[in-house]
Amino acid sequence: MSSVTVRVPAKVNVQLSVGPLREDGYHDLVNVFHAVSIFDEVVAKEAESITVTVNGRWSDQVPLDDDNLAIRAARALAKHAGRSYGADLIIQKAIPVAGGMAGGSADAAGALVACNELWGLGLPFEDLMEIAGDLGSDVPFSLLGGTAVGTGRGEQLSELPTGGTFHWVFALADGGLSTAKVYAECDRQREVSGARVSWPELSAPLIEALGTGDAYALGAHLSNDLQAAALALRPELAATLDSGRQHGALGAIVSGSGPTCAFLAIDATHARDLADSLTATGAATTTVAAHGPVTGATLL
Ligand SMILES: C[C@@](CO)(OP(=O)(O)O)[C@H](O)COP(=O)(O)OP(=O)(O)OC[C@H]1O[C@@H](n2ccc(N)nc2=O)[C@H](O)[C@@H]1O
Numbered sequence: 041m042s043s044v045t046v047r048v049p050a051k052v053n054v055q056l057s058v059g060p061l062r063e064d065g066y067h068d069l070v071n072v073f074h075a076v077s078i079f080d081e082v083v084a085k086e087a088e089s090i091t092v093t094v095n096g097r098w099s100d101q102v103p104l105d106d107d108n109l110a111i112r113a114a115r116a117l118a119k120h121a122g123r124s125y126g127a128d129l130i131i132q133k134a135i136p137v138a139g140g141m142a143g144g145s146a147d148a149a150g151a152l153v154a155c156n157e158l159w160g161l162g163l164p165f166e167d168l169m170e171i172a173g174d175l176g177s178d179v180p181f182s183l184l185g186g187t188a189v190g191t192g193r194g195e196q197l198s199e200l201p202t203g204g205t206f207h208w209v210f211a212l213a214d215g216g217l218s219t220a221k222v223y224a225e226c227d228r229q230r231e232v233s234g235a236r237v238s239w240p241e242l243s244a245p246l247i248e249a250l251g252t253g254d255a256y257a258l259g260a261h262l263s264n265d266l267q268a269a270a271l272a273l274r275p276e277l278a279a280t281l282d283s284g285r286q287h288g289a290l291g292a293i294v295s296g297s298g299p300t301c302a303f304l305a306i307d308a309t310h311a312r313d314l315a316d317s318l319t320a321t322g323a324a325t326t327t328v329a330a331h332g333p334v335t336g337a338t339l340l
């Protein structure tokens with residue numbers, strides 16, 4: 041095999057409940073991930089060493105050195121296999137960078153699946169999931185896709201059944217937000233408020249809404265504990281969320297650590313109309329309509 045292509049989706053968090061700060065610097069979460077139809081593509085080609093090239097709209101914001109998550113993933117896989125392998129990784133980026141949609145995690149998951157195939161390792165999915173969890177809290181979900189609840193740092197996953205397709209609009213922001221800074225702002229706000237931070241619990245009405253495919257109920261139960269922190273760091277997002285609600289979104293929420301805003305629509309037509317309204321009114325410069333759930337990292 042001289043070249044392998046893998047497609048990997050973005051995610052939105054339909055519930056993100058953040059527990060107290062742990063001693064290791066992470067937070068225990070109840071993180072309900074939902075994979076949506078915005079995809080990065082990772083091509084892996086036979087080569088002497090591991091290199092990366094990034095193409096597409098967001099490519100100039102992606103590191104090409106050892107910080108690149110796809111490179112780190114390929115190296116971790118080679119180490120797990122106990123041999124020195126090479127691969128040229130070519131990423132076609134559609135997922136916004138540092139946008140709260142797990143684009144870097146998607147590329148890491150894509151590189152794991154692509155290199156497992158290119159190098160003929162035949163490692164089982166469970167091994168890839170274990171390597172993924174060491175690379176980042178969101179990487180296991182990028183492998184799995186669908187809709188799933190993540191506990192621990194977000195890396196311990198259980199799949200959740202969904203009763204249909206949900207239609208979304210994403211308002212992409214210019215410039216990303218650092219995930220670590222958003223968590224730190226959340227901690228700061230909690231310290232100032234002095235309120236006790238409760239242990240995160242899975243929302244029963246949210247699970248019910250996902251299971252029945254009821255977009256109205258899902259829209260009413262979207263929640264994100266990082267939203268206030270993201271809005272503090274990027275105040276203009278509040279107007280974007282408001283505008284989506286005014287244009288009939290069933291729910292409007294910051295995606296993960298932001299700054300992408302996610303709007304739940306009634307159906308595909310409503311999603312297209314909502315996307316047009318957000319750009320026509322200047323509430324967003326770039327919008328993307330997408331649907332979920334979709335599968336995780338998939339060999340093409
Ligand atoms: C917030 C979420 C929601 O899904 O993703 P994004 O919206 O940024 O994509 C995740 O929790 C991000 O996951 P990921 O981007 O993989 O984060 P990691 O690389 O594991 O960690 C980056 C930093 O985020 C903070 N972090 C991450 C996960 C967690 N459970 N608690 C944390 O406090 C830590 O400060 C950590 O150093």
Ligand SMILES: Nc1ncnc2c1ncn2[C@@H]1O[C@H](COP(=O)(O)OP(=O)(O)O)[C@@H](O)[C@H]1O
Nearest residue numbers: 107108109137138139140141142143144145147
């Ligand atoms: N392949 C990659 N694609 C995007 N970002 C990457 C990649 N590898 C490393 N990064 C770094 O990870 C950071 C977070 O990116 P990303 O995963 O897109 O955001 P988020 O954590 O908000 O979902 C970026 O600012 C970038 O410096």
